[in-house]
Amino acid sequence: MRDFALHRPASVADAAAAFATGGEAAYLAGGHTLIPAMKSRLRMPDALIDLSALGLGGIARDGDRLWIGAMTRHADVATGATAIPGLAALANGIGDMQVRNIGTIGGSLANNDPAADYPAAALALNATIETDRGSHNADDFFQGMFSTALAEGEIITRIGFAVPQASAYGKFRHPVSRYAMVGVYVARFAAGWRVAVTGAGPGVFRWHDAESALAAGSDVPVLAADDLNSDIHASADYRAHLCGVMLKQAIAHLA
Incomplete structure (x- = not known):
């Protein structure tokens, strides 16, 4: 250094x-x-x-959105995001206690690690990412591995998550890093379902076929493995299988 x-x-x-x-x-x-x-x-x-002295922490509900300051620690999201139990549970499963007491939600979203947990929650919960220059919708914010819509020097200030009727996160952890080898966040809204997948591919993505199947009350088709990661930890086919397993796990814990 x-x-x-x-x-x-x-x-x-x-x-x-x-x-x-x-x-x-x-x-x-x-x-x-x-x-x-x-x-x-x-x-x-x-x-x-x-950025620690900028006053960007805190959690507050405003109407149908839960706003979380960018410098809010994972541990505080785990205890404070009570309006969205699925998001609180996700935060409580990040890393270990030391990581949760130091790491921040804004830092995770800005970094956009392809195996991070928060990007899946942001996509599934139709988040708005506010910055010192404006705002970004989650659907347009994540642009591939470690890449986002943030301009050079742009600072995330807070994130607004749409409060769902119910949501949950299913995560298959890497046994050492505790990053998601596959993570699936499911959210049910009055207008329909949103499902997002992290860890399986080169970036977080919406699983539209799963959303359509859940809305129709039909079986979710197996996710195609063509664009998924294949490495020493898991093949693309295995990750595709895990997506289905984690989806079922998340649905079983909807709250």
Whole structure:
């Protein structure tokens, strides 16, 4: 790890200004991806901008949406997202206690790891991701592996999840990392179903055939394995099978 400047801004505007001062800069939230990448020299920013003092934490319901500040820790989502029990349970299953007490929901969504849990919840719960420059709908926000609609230097400020009639998350964990080898989030709304899958492919995605089958009360067709990951942990065919298993598990725990 090489030398870098550390900024601790007191406002979102100051953070954005520090990012724009020149050189390579990086925002620091929980740091679970950034710090290891810096240690291995995969990332070598000239400046780190610590977002911890920006007042971006907290959970509040406003009408049909549950708003969660970007710097809210996983542990606080697990105990505070009571309006959406499925989301609270998802947060409680992220990593281990140390990870949950440091990692943030905004950092996870901005990083968009293809095996992360929150992107599936954001898609299934039709989330709005608000930033210092505007907002993004979850359907347009996730753009592939570690890629999002965020512009350079754009800061997530809060996330608004549509409160469903019921929702749940089924997750098949990697035994070491506890990331999702396959995770399926299911949400039922008055207007229909939304189902999102993480861990199985190069990015999070909506499972539209499952949504249609659930709405029709018919059997969910097996997910095609063509575009799914195949690696030392699981073949694409096995991941396709796990999607069906995790979907059934989630439906059995709808709350």
